[in-house]
Amino acid sequence: MIRMLLVEDEDKLVATLIQGLRTAQIEVDAVRTGREGLQSALEGDYDIMVLDIGLPDQEGFTVLRKLRAAGSDLPVIILTARTSAEDTVRGLEKGADDYMAKPFSFDELVARIKLRARPADDDAAPAGIVRVGACDLDPEARTLTCRGNQVPLSPREFQLAQLLMERGGDVVPRAVALEHVWGSATRDNVLDVYIRYLRSHLGADAIETVRGVGYRFVG
Missing domain, CATH: 3.40.50.2300 (Response regulator)
Known part of the structure; x- marks a missing residue:
C-alpha cells in the first residue's frame, strides 16, 4: 500500500x-x-x-x-x-x-x-534499464518495450524517447529536447513531428504536453 x-x-x-x-x-x-x-x-x-x-x-x-x-x-x-x-x-x-x-x-x-x-x-527496474510507467528502455540494446511489446523506433525517435524517459517522467522543456536531439533550438516544428511519431507507436496518452513548457513521458 x-x-x-x-x-x-x-x-x-x-x-x-x-x-x-x-x-x-x-x-x-x-x-x-x-x-x-x-x-x-x-x-x-x-x-x-x-x-x-x-x-x-x-x-x-x-x-x-x-x-x-x-x-x-x-x-x-x-x-x-x-x-x-x-x-x-x-x-x-x-x-x-x-x-x-x-x-x-x-x-x-x-x-x-x-x-x-x-x-x-520488487518492482524496481533491472540495472541499466530506464523504467517510466509501463515502459522499459534499454540504452545499451537500444530497445523500448511497453506493456510487454517491443516498440520499433528510428534512431531519432529512440533518442527523443530516451531523453524523455531519463528525466524520470519530469517535464522536458522544448528547447532542451531540440538541443539534445537535433543540436539546435531553431527547428521548433521538428519536435512536434517526432512527438507525433512517438505517440503513434506508444499511444496518444503516453506523452503529455505541458502547454508553454514542453513534454512529459507518462508511459
Missing part, C-alpha cells in the same frame, strides 16, 4: 481526499501547515507527498525548496490554483515531480500518485 503525506489546509478537500484515497488503497496522513509538512516529510516513511502551494504559514514552494535542500528525494506532486506556465516552471525547477491545477479530477490524481510514488523494491 502507498503511504502518502498530504499537506493541505482546506478541511473539506482533505476529508474528501482521505476518504477517496483510502478506498484506492492509498494510506494518507494529513497536515495543515508547511512547517508540519516539512517535518513530517523528513521524519516519516512516505512514498509520496501531495503539497498545496497556498498554505497558511508559508508557500508550498518554500517547503519544496527546503525539502530538496535537506537532501530528500521524496516524490512531490504540487496542487495549485495557479495555472500559468510561469508557476508550473517554478514548481518544477524547485524539485516538484508533478503538478495538478485545482479543481482537478480525483481519478487523475490517483493515477498520478500511483505513477510517481516510490516503487516497491
Whole structure:
C-alpha cells in the first residue's frame, strides 16, 4: 500500500481526499501547515507527498525548496490554483515531480500518485534499464518495450524517447529536447513531428504536453 503525506489546509478537500484515497488503497496522513509538512516529510516513511502551494504559514514552494535542500528525494506532486506556465516552471525547477491545477479530477490524481510514488523494491527496474510507467528502455540494446511489446523506433525517435524517459517522467522543456536531439533550438516544428511519431507507436496518452513548457513521458 502507498503511504502518502498530504499537506493541505482546506478541511473539506482533505476529508474528501482521505476518504477517496483510502478506498484506492492509498494510506494518507494529513497536515495543515508547511512547517508540519516539512517535518513530517523528513521524519516519516512516505512514498509520496501531495503539497498545496497556498498554505497558511508559508508557500508550498518554500517547503519544496527546503525539502530538496535537506537532501530528500521524496516524490512531490504540487496542487495549485495557479495555472500559468510561469508557476508550473517554478514548481518544477524547485524539485516538484508533478503538478495538478485545482479543481482537478480525483481519478487523475490517483493515477498520478500511483505513477510517481516510490516503487516497491520488487518492482524496481533491472540495472541499466530506464523504467517510466509501463515502459522499459534499454540504452545499451537500444530497445523500448511497453506493456510487454517491443516498440520499433528510428534512431531519432529512440533518442527523443530516451531523453524523455531519463528525466524520470519530469517535464522536458522544448528547447532542451531540440538541443539534445537535433543540436539546435531553431527547428521548433521538428519536435512536434517526432512527438507525433512517438505517440503513434506508444499511444496518444503516453506523452503529455505541458502547454508553454514542453513534454512529459507518462508511459
